[in-house]
Structure formats: C-alpha cells, structure tokens
Amino acid sequence: MRLANKVAVITGSSRGIGRAIAVAMAKExxxxxxxxxxxxxxxETVEMIRALGAEVIxxxxxxxxxxxxxxxxxxxxxxxxxxxxxxxxxxxxxxAMLHKMTPxxxxxxxxxxxxxxxxxxxxxxxxxxNQGSGNIINISSxxxxxxxxxxxxxxxxxxxxxxxxxxxxxxxxxxxxxxNAIAPGFISTEMVETIPExxxxxxxxxxxxxxxxxxxxxxxxxxxxxxxxxxxxxxxTIRVDGGLYT
Ligand code: CAA
Numbered sequence: 044m045r046l047a048n049k050v051a052v053i054t055g056s057s058r059g060i061g062r063a064i065a066v067a068m069a070k071e072x073x074x075x076x077x078x079x080x081x082x083x084x085x086x087e088t089v090e091m092i093r094a095l096g097a098e099v100i101x102x103x104x105x106x107x108x109x110x111x112x113x114x115x116x117x118x119x120x121x122x123x124x125x126x127x128x129x130x131x132x133x134x135x136x137x138x139a140m141l142h143k144m145t146p147x148x149x150x151x152x153x154x155x156x157x158x159x160x161x162x163x164x165x166x167x168x169x170x171x172x173n174q175g176s177g178n179i180i181n182i183s184s185x186x187x188x189x190x191x192x193x194x195x196x197x198x199x200x201x202x203x204x205x206x207x208x209x210x211x212x213x214x215x216x217x218x219x220x221x222x223n224a225i226a227p228g229f230i231s232t233e234m235v236e237t238i239p240e241x242x243x244x245x246x247x248x249x250x251x252x253x254x255x256x257x258x259x260x261x262x263x264x265x266x267x268x269x270x271x272x273x274x275x276x277x278x279x280t281i282r283v284d285g286g287l288y289t
Pocket of ligand 1: 136139140143185192193197228229230237
C-alpha cells in the first residue's frame with residue numbers, strides 16, 4: 044500500500060481522469076475525498092471506492108467559489124483530520140476559434156480551471172503548511188505546453204497550472220510540501236469524445252503510440268507522484284501523452 048492512511052482531496056473526481064485517480068489512490072490505501080458538481084456521478088464514484096473497502100466521503104462544491112472550497116476543506120478535516128494530497132484535476136473546456144470565442148467562454152474556463160485551482164491550493168496549502176507536510180499535483184495538459192487550435196482559454200489555464208506549480212515548489216519545498224504536474228495528452232474521456240470525429244482521427248494519427256490514453260494511465264503517474272517513491276521530485280511536469288509532444 045503506497046498511500047496507506049494518506050488523505051487525498053481530488054477535485055473533479057466524479058468522472059474521467061479524476062475518478063480514475065480517486066479509485067487508484069483508494070486501492071493504495073488512501074482515504075479519499077470525492078468532489079464534483081454532478082451528484083449522480085459523485086455517488087457512482089463513491090460506490091466504486093466503497094466496494095474496494097476504502098474510506099471515502101464526497102463533497103459537492105464548485106471550486107470557482109472560494110467559500111465552497113473552504114467548506115470542502117472543512118468537511119475533509121472533519122472526516123479525516125488532515126489533508127496529505129491535493130489533486131487539482133477539475134477542469135472544463137469551452138472550445139472556439141479565437142475570433143469566435145466569447146468573453147463568457149473565456150471567463151467560464153478561467154473561473155474553474157484557474158481561479159478554482161488558486162482557491163483549492165491557497166486554502167488546502169495553508170492546511171498543509173500547518174501540518175508541515177503535503178503533496179500537490181496539478182493535472183495540466185499537453186496543450187498547456189504546445190497550444191491547441193480552438194483552446195485559447197483552456198491552454199492559457201493549463202500553461203498557468205504549470206507555472207503556478209513551479210512557484211509552489213519553490214515556496215513550499217522547505218515546508219515539507221512537494222508540488223508537481225502531469226500533462227496528459229488526449230485521454231479517452233467524455234471531454235475528448237466531444238472533439239469532432241475528423242479532428243480526433245487526425246490527433247490519434249499524430250500520437251506515436253497510435254491511440255488515445257486511458258484515465259488509468261494518468262492515475263498510475265498520480266499515485267507515483269503522491270507516494271514516497273517520488274520523494275525528491277519537486278517542480279516537475281511529467282508528460283503522459285504517448286509521445287505526442289516530443
Ligand atoms: N489542428 C489543425 N487545424 C484545426 C484543428 C486542429 N486540431 N482543429 C480545427 N482546425 C482547423 C479546421 O480544419 C478549419 O480549417 P479551415 O478553416 O481551413 O477549414 C479551422 O481550423 C476551423 O475549424 P472548424 O471548421 O471546426 O471551426 P468551428 O468554428 O466550427 O469549430 C472548434 C472550431 C470548436 C475549435 C472545433 O474545430 C473543435 O472542436 N476542435 C477541436 C478542439 C480540441 O482539440 N479540443 C480538445 C478537447 S480535449 C481537451 O481539451 C483535453 C486535453 O487536455 C487535451
């Protein structure tokens with residue numbers, strides 16, 4: 044058990060990559076706080092984790108709202124007494140070409156993918172400072188490294204998740220807290236399934252491994268980064284993209 048008794052808060056863990064990380068961490072002995080916006084999806088994830096015999100609570104909260112994140116952290120502390128791992132995973136897309144992107148599409152993505160990450164990390168990072176230990180993992184994206192047609196808003200936030208993480212690695216390293224990022228490529232989730240078929244076919248062809256990734260392939264790396272096996276890795280971004288951005 045590589046995460047025995049560690050308490051993990053995983054934002055956006057009701058579905059997709061976040062759910063896979065929550066399940067993988069539970070399998071490694073972590074106590075899990077599931078978060079999301081869709082109650083049915085939250086309940087399904089909780090059931091999957093309970094079936095493993097792991098401890099789990101769920102908190103429905105919008106990370107774009109500072110007060111709701113405070114409530115999320117309070118519920119986690121009430122249930123488990125501490126927070127060892129924060130996975131900043133929740134994120135949305137509102138894709139449009141730059142000349143068609145509306146201020147609303149820009150703001151919706153910034154509010155969740157960027158301000159939401161600030162809200163979670165400022166509140167939970169303070170708890171980790173008091174504990175003298177913690178582990179923060181940002182789920183960025185390959186598009187934060189190399190951009191993507193139709194994703195001015197999303198790629199801005201994913202690039203920012205890498206630069207914020209590097210800042211936290213410097214600020215918090217001496218406080219016993221590590222910060223790292225994962226940059227997934229195109230992973231088989233609902234988010235990627237919304238890409239028009241002709242464009243997705245082109246993306247698949249450009250991946251050296253020749254296929255989309257799975258959520259479990261991201262979760263494996265998250266477990267590694269959250270565990271003591273990676274104890275000297277701090278401020279790093281690990282691409283998990285089948286060689287797409289090489
Ligand atoms: N690469 C190169 N060119 C592209 C492209 C791509 N990935 N996507 C679109 N284009 C081109 C089109 O071929 C088209 O070119 P022409 O004008 O020469 O015909 C031009 O851009 C405009 O495209 P559309 O006709 O599709 O324009 P639209 O306004 O109807 O739609 C769009 C624009 C919403 C961005 C749509 O193209 C789209 O959904 N693209 C996919 C965006 C994408 O990859 N999103 C990733 C979601 S998954 C994710 O975000 C997870 C992650 O972290 C990776």
